[in-house]
Amino acid sequence: MIFVTDAKMALSSGVVGRRFLLLLAQENVEFRLPEIKSLFSLCKVQLRCEENFDQKSPFWIVHIPSENVAKAVMRRTVCAKSIFELWGQGRTHEELHNSLKNYPADKMIPFLQQGSTYQIKVYAFNKTLSHNERIQKIDDLGFLPFQGTVKLKDPEHVFWLLEDYGTDPNNAPEKPFCIYFGRWIADGQRELINLYSVKKRHFIGNTSMDACLSFLMANHAKAGANDLVFDPFVGTGSLLVACAHFGAYVCGTDIDYNIIHGRGKASRKNQKWRGPDENIRANLRQYGLEEFYVDVLVSDASKNIWRKANIFDAIITDPPYGIREATRRTGSQKGIIKPAEEYVESHVPVSMNYHLSDIFIDLLNLAAENLVMNGRLVYWLPVYKLDYSEDVIPQHPCLKLISNCEQSLTTHTSRQLITMEKVKEFEDKDRYAHLNDAKYNPYVGHNSFRDKYFSGVMKKVSKENKNNQN
Ligand SMILES: C[S@@+](CC[C@H](N)C(=O)[O-])C[C@H]1O[C@@H](n2cnc3c(N)ncnc32)[C@H](O)[C@@H]1O
Incomplete structure (x- = not known):
């Protein structure tokens, strides 16, 4: 189910597009949707978010026709930190792993091949994870068919495991509300x-x-x-x-x-x-x-x-x-x-x-x-x-x-x-x-x-x- 943020654009809409995960900065929260909508409209593409998307969350799942559009938006945004091609998500690690197992192999393989280099990063919003916890979470992803070599500096492909512990800093839950895994595509312009x-x-x-x-x-x-x-x-x-x-x-x-x-x-x-x-x-x-x-x-x-x-x-x-x-x-x-x-x-x-x-x-x-x-x-x-x-x-x-x-x-x-x-x-x-x-x-x-x-x-x-x- 998707939520189209502009009714007119919905009428002219074509294919749903691939699923990407936007990671947004938690400041100027109200300004983010109009910014992202404006940038999509500059690319002549409608912004489509999932129906249950929470405007105040730092994680938005969006449907975009191509990686180039995602990159074009990231070349301008000061609200979004990064965008990822979403490979899987779940409320628990088990759900995430099942979802990853269902991600089409032909879409994964090009980025996992022998001879390529890669890195996996772990990010938790509203929670500090210890070094050991991070390593454990990476090890748990061992079922993915990585053929390349791990390289921590300038790898060809970077994958992120992202955990969402909600937006209440005084009430972070023990376990995350949602976990995502994806391939990093681009960063926004926060450094500006x-x-x-x-x-x-x-x-x-x-x-x-x-x-x-x-x-x-x-x-x-x-x-x-x-x-x-x-x-x-x-x-x-x-x-x-x-x-x-x-x-x-x-x-x-x-x-x-x-x-x-x-x-x-x-x-x-x-x-x-x-x-x-x-x-x-x-x-x-x-x-x-x-x-x-x-x-x-x-x-x-x-x-x-x-x-x-x-x-x-x-x-x-x-x-x-x-x-x-x-x-x-x-x-x-x-x-x-x-x-x-x-x-x-x-x-x-x-x-x-x-x-x-x-x-x-x-x-x-x-x-x-x-x-x-x-x-x-x-x-x-x-x-x-x-x-x-x-x-x-x-x-x-x-x-x-x-x-x-x-x-x-x-x-x-x-x-x-x-x-x-x-x-x-x-x-x-x-x-x-x-x-x-x-x-x-x-x-x-x-x-x-x-x-x-x-x-x-x-x-x-x-x-x-x-x-x-x-
Ligand atoms: C809030 S400041 C703009 C600040 C600007 N955005 C900046 O970053 O420096 C408003 C400006 O409007 C100017 N101003 C006030 N009345 C004006 C008028 N009737 N016509 C043109 N400028 C006017 C003031 O001199 C002031 O520089």
């Missing part, structure tokens, strides 16, 4: 998290996005080779770095002149001012990605500056929500809008408060107008947990919600990573959809997010709720 760590980044700011989340966002956005990706609130360009790593050409805007020009106060401890060449281009150069740098401009994201529609393959951004940076936009004095011809070249617009709900209306309009068809918008939406439901996510007639994943910030606040896809061409009337239909502006109640974040109102509310319950 350290390689691109912002701690070692040339140019950083107070709100530089962490490397793992940046790669996750690039994967949710399906940013890939030769795409053009835009970040309207670019800051120090962390999201551009992640997209450029996957071969996308990148550009961005920010209202802050100092950020764009790499000037002003430094964010690093023990450094007063930013040094020469502390800028986004230098960040890309640091990783050998300068060829993917298009440019960044000082510009206000509330104004659409792009003359041509449908130019970006993805828009990926972390808008300001007023906690560590100001939410400002340009305007004119006393709200009087001057005709364009009255502006002189030296005109400096005044800066005005930028309501959170307006930020997201503008962002969705920007995406709807400037994304190519099926292009993705990926952004963070701050919310107070008590008031949050999927209904508060801003909508747009041209954009379909693909996924929303929560990252907790405090006891009462979190941010949701929202992924949307362009499904309809933009028409001028769509720009005002939020004025004509409240369903397109459900987020307005969250405008006071910043005040509530700092005032502790949320703490009071939850205390009252608790008292009322008692």
